[in-house]
Amino acid sequence: MNKPYRKTENNGSLRTKLIGLGEKSFQKNYYPELQRKVDELERFRTLLDYSNDAILIVKLPTGNLNDVNQSACYQLGYSREELVQMTFADIMSPSSYAAVASIFNNHNDKQYCKQLLNVSLKRRDGTEIPVEITLCFKQFVNNIYALVVARDITERKQAEEKIRFLAYHDYLTNLPNRLYFTDRLKETIKKAEKDRKDFSVLFLDLDRFKRINDTLGHNAGDELLKAVAQRLLTLVKGKDVLARMGGDEFSIILADKYTKKDLFSFMNQIYNILHDPFIYEGYELSINVSIGVAIYPEDGLSADSLLKNADSAMYMAKEQVGNAYSFYHKSINSKNLKQLSLESSLRFALERQEFSLYYQPIISVEKGIVVGTECLIRWNHPEHGLLNPSAFIPVAEETGLIINMGDWVLKNACMQNILWQGNSIPELHLAVNLSNRQFYNPNLPDRVAEILKVTGMKGHHLSLEITENTAMYNEDFAADMLSRLKQLGVKIYLDDFGTGYSSLSHLKQFSIDGLKIDRTFINDISTNNDSKAIVKAAIALAKNLKLEVIVEGVETKDQLKLLQSYGCDKMQGYLFSKPIPHNEFHLFLQKDIKGLLK
Numbered sequence: 131m132n133k134p135y136r137k138t139e140n141n142g143s144l145r146t147k148l149i150g151l152g153e154k155s156f157q158k159n160y161y162p163e164l165q166r167k168v169d170e171l172e173r174f175r176t177l178l179d180y181s182n183d184a185i186l187i188v189k190l191p192t193g194n195l196n197d198v199n200q201s202a203c204y205q206l207g208y209s210r211e212e213l214v215q216m217t218f219a220d221i222m223s224p225s226s227y228a229a230v231a232s233i234f235n236n237h238n239d240k241q242y243c244k245q246l247l248n249v250s251l252k253r254r255d256g257t258e259i260p261v262e263i264t265l266c267f268k269q270f271v272n273n274i275y276a277l278v279v280a281r282d283i284t285e286r287k288q289a290e291e292k293i294r295f296l297a298y299h300d301y302l303t304n305l306p307n308r309l310y311f312t313d314r315l316k317e318t319i320k321k322a323e324k325d326r327k328d329f330s331v332l333f334l335d336l337d338r339f340k341r342i343n344d345t346l347g348h349n350a351g352d353e354l355l356k357a358v359a360q361r362l363l364t365l366v367k368g369k370d371v372l373a374r375m376g377g378d379e380f381s382i383i384l385a386d387k388y389t390k391k392d393l394f395s396f397m398n399q400i401y402n403i404l405h406d407p408f409i410y411e412g413y414e415l416s417i418n419v420s421i422g423v424a425i426y427p428e429d430g431l432s433a434d435s436l437l438k439n440a441d442s443a444m445y446m447a448k449e450q451v452g453n454a455y456s457f458y459h460k461s462i463n464s465k466n467l468k469q470l471s472l473e474s475s476l477r478f479a480l481e482r483q484e485f486s487l488y489y490q491p492i493i494s495v496e497k498g499i500v501v502g503t504e505c506l507i508r509w510n511h512p513e514h515g516l517l518n519p520s521a522f523i524p525v526a527e528e529t530g531l532i533i534n535m536g537d538w539v540l541k542n543a544c545m546q547n548i549l550w551q552g553n554s555i556p557e558l559h560l561a562v563n564l565s566n567r568q569f570y571n572p573n574l575p576d577r578v579a580e581i582l583k584v585t586g587m588k589g590h591h592l593s594l595e596i597t598e599n600t601a602m603y604n605e606d607f608a609a610d611m612l613s614r615l616k617q618l619g620v621k622i623y624l625d626d627f628g629t630g631y632s633s634l635s636h637l638k639q640f641s642i643d644g645l646k647i648d649r650t651f652i653n654d655i656s657t658n659n660d661s662k663a664i665v666k667a668a669i670a671l672a673k674n675l676k677l678e679v680i681v682e683g684v685e686t687k688d689q690l691k692l693l694q695s696y697g698c699d700k701m702q703g704y705l706f707s708k709p710i711p712h713n714e715f716h717l718f719l720q721k722d723i724k725g726l727l728k
């Protein structure tokens with residue numbers, strides 16, 4: 131008889147057993163049925179062996195591998211004979227087996243099925259295969275078996291990683307991008323919060339990058355960005371993160387640096403490392419960088435606020451000459467963009483000679499002559515036209531630009547005054563305003579002395595005006611500063627008198643020469659009894675203290691008459707003249723003032 135079965139490699143032992151049964155009756159009654167079953171088994175076995183998934187039958191509770199398919203052998207690097215001597219634990223990475231074992235031990239349901247993601251099998255050589263496992267439990271006779279299908283997901287993992295990389299990285303420099311940076315910043319904040327640690331965030335922006343892009347083309351720009359990224363990368367260690375935020379902007383998390391000393395030294399490293407020129411097709415490209423720094427937690431508690439504040443600080447650094455850094459401080463955000471751009475143009479206004487001085491005559495009504503002039507700054511803004519001081523003095527004050535600006539005003543006003551004197555104009559008294567920050571600068575007396583010396587102006591021809599509030603800001607300092615200034619022979623006037631908080635007793639302790647009564651009182655002096663009373667009292671007070679009085683803002687003859695009746699002689703206001711440029715002022719001096727007052 132022909133052998134009914136082709137002996138195959140895989141199911142030989144099973145067939146031998148079946149054929150070995152060999153009794154005639156058995157063959158007659160059961161053989162066809164057996165043959166059908168064996169065929170069926172063979173088909174299933176073939177199906178299993180041709181599956182790409184590793185399929186394993188595990189006997190519980192021992193975990194012995196009862197049977198495996200060819201893919202399992204191929205993937206794990208063992209023969210079937212070897213595998214059936216092993217347990218499931220032998221072919222799984224330890225962490226993965228823990229998850230599987232807990233299911234093996236805890237399932238009660240014989241028909242239970244479970245899918246496990248993110249586990250891995252362990253090959254003969256110890257390497258791991260990421261798999262997705264489906265576990266089904268089935269009872270055969272008295273034993274429970276786990277039927278395991280393990281699908282190799284290496285490629286899917288790689289694709290996922292690639293997608294993740296692309297989503298989190300910048301295609302040009304391969305650095306992490308803004309998304310990744312923000313995630314890491316959030317993590318760093320969480321950790322810092324837990325460990326009560328400070329750290330810092332740097333925001334970098336290349337100066338003049340656009341010019342390189344525009345003149346040499348985008349390729350040059352791209353190469354430059356890549357090279358900058360490479361150089362910066364050498365400075366970033368351990369838990370620090372460097373990212374390209376877009377365009378020519380980079381950000382760094384410095385997980386362990388937050389003291390000014392550490393940050394100065396790190397920023398110096400940045401400047402050093404970017405100092406050598408980059409070479410592109412024979413061109414030497416030099417690049418500067420502006421850096422803004424925000425420190426956790428004082429400059430922000432969230433990723434958003436830290437980044438925003440480091441960015442604002444960088445903006446401030448850029449407003450300087452470039453290649454500069456700036457630490458975030460709270461006043462930055464209170465400014466709107468308009469103010470920032472005002473500020474940036476203000477920085478250049480001096481060197482671009484956009485400031486000019488206007489002069490407003492101070493009149494002695496009794497004598498009918500000009501006794502002095504108040505010098506008032508104007509800014510000829512390239513876009514906004516002629517600006518009054520209220521538009522820019524607060525910004526200049528806040529940023530400290532007022533110091534240089536004030537220096538310029540003083541020097542030029544003194545020079546102008548000397549020029550007038552040279553033009554046989556009777557000696558004029560010059561009044562110059564000082565801001566709070568100028569007045570509280572300890573070098574002020576030295577600067578004034580220097581300017582008097584350089585211009586040849588006599589101290590007693592100059593008066594400096596400070597507001598009441600400036601005088602009261604720090605009374606001890608103010609008293610000391612006033613006496614130092616007085617030693618130079620200059621006079622001191624309290625400006626905008628009546629609007630501040632000074633009291634009689636305070637005025638006495640300051641060595642001042644006069645008061646300027648604020649124009650808001652003069653405005654409604656004809657109609658408002660309070661204003662009348664205040665002006666009257668101020669004039670009486672000044673006389674009592676032997677102080678001079680100048681009244682500001684006189685616009686009408688009625689006001690003039692009233693003020694005269696209170697015993698006030700020196701006046702300033704549109705009635706006589708608005709503030710005017712020096713050449714017009716020169717002409718004004720030739721006018722008949724007495725005629726004006728008739």
Ligand code: C2E
Pocket residue numbers: 490505506507518519520523536539563564565595625626649682683684685702703704705709
């Ligand atoms: P101030 O020292 O009280 O100057 C007088 C202001 O009143 C000037 O305004 C002047 O134009 C204005 N004024 C004078 N007479 C009249 C009048 O009859 N009617 C009206 N409506 N206004 C009159 P300006 O030039 O806009 O200056 C404003 C303030 O800016 C000054 O007040 C002064 O505090 C400050 N300032 C001006 N120049 C300088 C400067 O060079 N340095 C500093 N630190 N502050 C300055």
Ligand code: MG
Pocket residue numbers: 504563595625
């Ligand atoms: Mg003034």
Ligand code: MG
Pocket residue numbers: 625626646648649682
């Ligand atoms: Mg005033």
